[in-house]
Amino acid sequence: MTWSLMPLLLMVVITIVLRQAAWWGLILHFRLFSKSTTALNQILAREDVSDLGVRISTSFPGMTRILRARLTPSRYIGLPLTLTVIAALYIAALLGGLVEELMEADELVRLDENINQGLDTIRTDSVITVFSWITDLGGSAALIAVTLVTTGLLWAHHRRQIIASLWFTILGSQVTTYAGKYLFARQRPEFVTDIGAFTPSFPSGHATSAMALYGFIAYVIASDLMTRRQRFEVVYWAAVLIILIGFSRMLLGLHYASDIAAGFLVGGFWLLLGLALAENNRHQQHQQPCGCN
Template structure:
């Protein structure tokens, strides 16, 4: 068995094990979320809570209306949208913290360089060829093509309201990424494979775009299928694809791990904004 086949088998084994763990985690989160909705509904129906709410609404009508609109679990623009917005701003805060660490903490730079060195034994010709193909799945050309095909499918299936959110996700993530690249201007790792790049390193454009576009498509598909298991499969395998694209950038020594992490955060931010806009527009036309 050659080294390339061994690495592929190890990756497949990791993916299978993580799938089992993720499936049980998915079921647990789904159960806890459903219980949360049930508890909220039960609390709202209690007489003492209803009376207290009526008094609060009578005294502070605008505040009560705002809180009800933001926290109701009965429609997407209520509690679900509130959670999405909170998650988006949390990702933005994490990205800001990562940028701060990059400039002020030598530990992050040393860890980036250490991990890049640890990947050196994996950089055989066969592995490089495989991951060079995988990394192309996150290139701008590929993702624009994916977005164009998706646009055609959405238009053909009378889901045109999703087209603008899709392109907002792609274009917004690209603008943010390239702004960050040239503002931060971090040098890339030393190129030790045939894969090279001309732009600065931080954040990873491939990781950003893969998270934004593939993540957006996966979320839209997951909301259109019935059942916990099909939704899990869509989200999980999209996550595997996104993770492989990010890992390929590190293995090919064109990005550090913090570049990829930052790309995932930026892409996740735009993914959540695009998904929220798509769901909001869907509710308007229903």
């Protein structure tokens, strides 16, 4: 085996090891969550706590109804939707902090340059060839083609209520990304391969597209699967693909690390909003009468 293939082999090994570690971590999380939920239910079942809850709900009925609606764990429009909105706001705050650091802190610029220079050690011909193919999966052509195919499949499988959420996610993420590109007008790093790009660097459109599109497709597939392990596999390998597309932009010398991070944050923000819209539409559809005789 030649040295040029060693970085690729190392990436494959790391991916497999992380997959097993992530699965074990997820199992541990669910066990701890189950124990915590049981302990919380025992506390809430105590007579003094129950009486306190009754007094609060009697004194503040409006606030109690709002809290119950927002914190009910068994309904998506309850606690899951609340956590989704909080996560989206947190991502937006992270993106704002990243933009501020980029505009005001020279340390981030130097870190970006050092990372790109450090990747020189693995920029072999074989690695560049593989990642040149991977990076195309996040390009405009792939974005349009995969979105159209996904739309057709959703229509054919009678999941039309999700189509609007898909396009909301894609269009929102793209508008935000290109607005940011021309607003900040950051120059790209010096190209190190024959592959070039013409739009400004910040944020990465490929990273945004990968997070928004493949993240949404992973949601669509995982939502129909029956077992936790199956859903984990879909989400994990979708995450691997998204990360590889983002990494390919740095490896090929087309973006800085902060560009990729910003693209992931933009895509993640719109992905969460799109998932919230999709789940809300699905909930409303289930609430509608079937019209059966």
